Amino acid sequence: MTRPSQKDLLPGLEVRLLPHQAIGVAWMLKREKSQDKGGILADDMGLGKTVQMIATMAMNLPGDDEEARTTLIVVPCRASPAGARAGRIFGNFLTFGIQWKEEIESKTNDMFSVRLHHGKDKLKKPSEIKDYDVVITTYQTLSIDFHVPKDVVDAGGEAQYLAKHGGVLARSRFYRAICDEAQYIRNRGTKASLSLAHVRAKYRWMLTGTPVTNTLADIYGLLRFGRFRPWNDWNSFNEHVARVQLEDAPLAGQRAQVILKPLLLRRTKNSTLEGKPILTLPPKDIEIVKLKFTDEEREIYDSFEKRSKISLNRFIRAGTLVKNHAAVLVMILRLRQLCCHPHLILSIAEGQGFGDPTLLLGSDAEKERGRAVKLMGKPWVEAVLRRFLIRASAGELLDDEDEADADSANCPVCKDLILGDNGRVLPCGHEICFDCTLDLSNSAIAHDGIFGEGNEKQNLAAEKAYEEAAAKGLRPCPHMQEDDGPQHARSKREVKRPKYRWGDDVKVRADPQKAFELRRVDSDDDDDMPEFPMFGSLLKKEEKEESISMAKKGKKKAPSPRKRKAGDDDEDVDMPSDAVISNWGRGDDDLEPSTKMLAMMQLLKEWEASGDKTICYSQWTSMLDLIEILFSRHGIRSLRFDGKMDRAQRDSVLATFKRAGGPKVILISTKCGSVGLNLVAANRIINMDLRYLGIQQANIKPTIGRIESAKDKDVWVKRLVVENTIEERMLKLQEVKSGLSDAALGEGTGGSLHKMSVKDLKQLFGMVPVDR
Numbered sequence: 001m002t003r004p005s006q007k008d009l010l011p012g013l014e015v016r017l018l019p020h021q022a023i024g025v026a027w028m029l030k031r032e033k034s035q036d037k038g039g040i041l042a043d044d045m046g047l048g049k050t051v052q053m054i055a056t057m058a059m060n061l062p063g064d065d066e067e068a069r070t071t072l073i074v075v076p077c078r079a080s081p082a083g084a085r086a087g088r089i090f091g092n093f094l095t096f097g098i099q100w101k102e103e104i105e106s107k108t109n110d111m112f113s114v115r116l117h118h119g120k121d122k123l124k125k126p127s128e129i130k131d132y133d134v135v136i137t138t139y140q141t142l143s144i145d146f147h148v149p150k151d152v153v154d155a156g157g158e159a160q161y162l163a164k165h166g167g168v169l170a171r172s173r174f175y176r177a178i179c180d181e182a183q184y185i186r187n188r189g190t191k192a193s194l195s196l197a198h199v200r201a202k203y204r205w206m207l208t209g210t211p212v213t214n215t216l217a218d219i220y221g222l223l224r225f226g227r228f229r230p231w232n233d234w235n236s237f238n239e240h241v242a243r244v245q246l247e248d249a250p251l252a253g254q255r256a257q258v259i260l261k262p263l264l265l266r267r268t269k270n271s272t273l274e275g276k277p278i279l280t281l282p283p284k285d286i287e288i289v290k291l292k293f294t295d296e297e298r299e300i301y302d303s304f305e306k307r308s309k310i311s312l313n314r315f316i317r318a319g320t321l322v323k324n325h326a327a328v329l330v331m332i333l334r335l336r337q338l339c340c341h342p343h344l345i346l347s348i349a350e351g352q353g354f355g356d357p358t359l360l361l362g363s364d365a366e367k368e369r370g371r372a373v374k375l376m377g378k379p380w381v382e383a384v385l386r387r388f389l390i391r392a393s394a395g396e397l398l399d400d401e402d403e404a405d406a407d408s409a410n411c412p413v414c415k416d417l418i419l420g421d422n423g424r425v426l427p428c429g430h431e432i433c434f435d436c437t438l439d440l441s442n443s444a445i446a447h448d449g450i451f452g453e454g455n456e457k458q459n460l461a462a463e464k465a466y467e468e469a470a471a472k473g474l475r476p477c478p479h480m481q482e483d484d485g486p487q488h489a490r491s492k493r494e495v496k497r498p499k500y501r502w503g504d505d506v507k508v509r510a511d512p513q514k515a516f517e518l519r520r521v522d523s524d525d526d527d528d529m530p531e532f533p534m535f536g537s538l539l540k541k542e543e544k545e546e547s548i549s550m551a552k553k554g555k556k557k558a559p560s561p562r563k564r565k566a567g568d569d570d571e572d573v574d575m576p577s578d579a580v581i582s583n584w585g586r587g588d589d590d591l592e593p594s595t596k597m598l599a600m601m602q603l604l605k606e607w608e609a610s611g612d613k614t615i616c617y618s619q620w621t622s623m624l625d626l627i628e629i630l631f632s633r634h635g636i637r638s639l640r641f642d643g644k645m646d647r648a649q650r651d652s653v654l655a656t657f658k659r660a661g662g663p664k665v666i667l668i669s670t671k672c673g674s675v676g677l678n679l680v681a682a683n684r685i686i687n688m689d690l691r692y693l694g695i696q697q698a699n700i701k702p703t704i705g706r707i708e709s710a711k712d713k714d715v716w717v718k719r720l721v722v723e724n725t726i727e728e729r730m731l732k733l734q735e736v737k738s739g740l741s742d743a744a745l746g747e748g749t750g751g752s753l754h755k756m757s758v759k760d761l762k763q764l765f766g767m768v769p770v771d772r
Helices: 019-033 049-059 081-085 092-107 139-145 150-155 158-165 191-198 218-226 234-245 249-260 295-318 325-340 348-355 363-376 378-397 434-442 456-471 478-483 492-496 541-554 578-584 595-610 621-634 647-658 694-708 726-745 758-764
Strands: 038-041 071-075 114-116 134-138 173-180 200-207 284-291 423-425 431-433 613-618 638-641 665-669 682-687 715-722
Touching (some): 019 038, 038 218, 049 092, 049 173, 049 200, 071 139, 092 134, 134 139, 139 191, 150 158, 158 191, 218 234, 234 249, 295 325, 363 378, 431 434, 595 621, 595 682, 595 715, 621 638, 638 647, 726 758
Parallel strands (some): 038 200, 071 173, 284 715, 613 665, 613 682, 638 665
Antiparallel strands (some): 423 431
8 A cells, every 4th residue: 555645535534644644554454464464553642543443444344255344442431430320331431432433434434334332232142243344342341241250261261161151242253353542451460351362353453552551561461462473472471571671671671672563553743754743733831830838738748748658667677568558559649639638638537537548438438337337347347448448549549541350340240330339248248239239129038049958957957047037138149149059069057157138238439440459479578579550460369368468457557656766767757736637628618729729720820811721630539629619719610521420411511611702621530531532622731630650641642632633722731740749759750651661662772661669669758869
């Protein structure tokens, strides 16, 4: 394929490609004719990965003799709590899925029949899949369709099981499989990554702007899906790249670059074609705005940071840093929140969050905890809370782009997502959704089918236990019934003990993220611990108790001051005065604006005369709540875009923001609006907080990129950072992450690629100076 002129239309397309996009399509068609039959398109955000993929689909249609003619597109999905409670799934699937559908239909003049396969709109039979040219689904739905029982996995019979018992996607063949935002499958242990590896397709494509996020091991999930031999075998890749990274980072980066070079095409906005930039954009000014705390904010921050240092130092001295990863993650979260506004900490459990840095649940949850203690007892509640503490810290603090595993994110009975407060924890410890608890309470009370398995005495005892449970209105846990069906022999003790009850369900804030677990580390030396953002590696079942014990240790408060020893970092830590805590703990109309909020207001005042529109990003919706209070005080009209809104509400907000004369400011939660969002009305951005990974901070650029498409105004980005805080130290670590990605993509030397050591953590907490 020769590169057409900008006046030419490719066959099947209704839009003209830019020169670099035409080159990309030519490369993709060449890859589909190669032995690998696919590859990785890793162009920078805003360069048109979607339109290049659509053009490739239009240029290489299935022939009449093709067994499979359908293209499968897999996109991210996160549903909002509001959607979950309403029985509907909203969220980024509506952003990604519908955007893909509209792009395909508009750019090809309805050449392809497109179907969204998700929620209640899922197709039922493989024959129905064949009725469509394109089927768009989510990583979540894919994981459910490709679920394989553990005993089958252990026996190595996944393919046979899926062909017979898998969902409709698992029993179908596809002409082409497209993995959008492919960084979602970088973790080789997640069900999304494993499920995609089992998809049967002739051509395989991955679209991502960040193929490497944490470590070079991220690449393996992509290589496995693409079936790029021999690197789709973990042992080969681990021996050649992943393991080498620990000892010789530059060499590992060079090896990864050699592997990716023929498989991956990447252009950045700084790339040139025939001596000219491939994309001409208006100037973009990204500035890190350094701020200084007020005296009271500094008093609160320093007090909490000193407490955190003491806790971290104890973990290091005791050799339990890895085991206490959840507590460390929570301390990082709290310090970052303090940089935005002390209220984010002081409001937690009526101020208890300041003294206990591992406390994640809010005051509403505290009330539910009290009810649960009364019903089930304190040990049971503590075990459940530890599990959710680990889960919440994983979802809140680490890179949140991993799709939730099907079993963890879905009700085991109806398979719907469990989000927000829609989960119910049964006394057995299993979690099901609210609708299924209602069905369970209204179901007939029937025995579990195990009478008659023992002798007469045992059978009578089992029947008596059942009758007593039935008289109390108790039902068996449906999840346990599924696990322990008649085909599995159960012990006599299990028969006699009613394990599953409905009557006393406990309402717990449920996060879709998988419970955070640790990987066993061979070395006891904390300097050899795994990379910090990868603390969430899966733990073997026999290690779960150790993980729970770890979370319990993390919740303990620092002991009372003791006599200092030589070399001991512990010291007396003064709590802020009651007046200071009271002043900054208010989140109502008497709110005290923080340093960052005042800086934001100053920027908006300076920009007012320009008439430009502004996006304010924050990772925490509670921070957006505080900003709205301040805006109301000063009469500033604003809009809000977050995960609690359904599709119609989001469309209405975006339409209002784009309209001339509408509000000039929109508040967007980073998780909800950092990817897949088209905004051309704004050309100014304020980042209220930093994401932990620099690469993820760059993911706000899809919006910036769409802003730049207007091409008529300069783009201004202000990143607010408080001096002498964890934020300043995070910036240094973000540079490390960028160097890691550059090493694999051939955009740097890879010299800064390394794992997170104890020294790095000490630098993050300000215990030692940050290396320059």
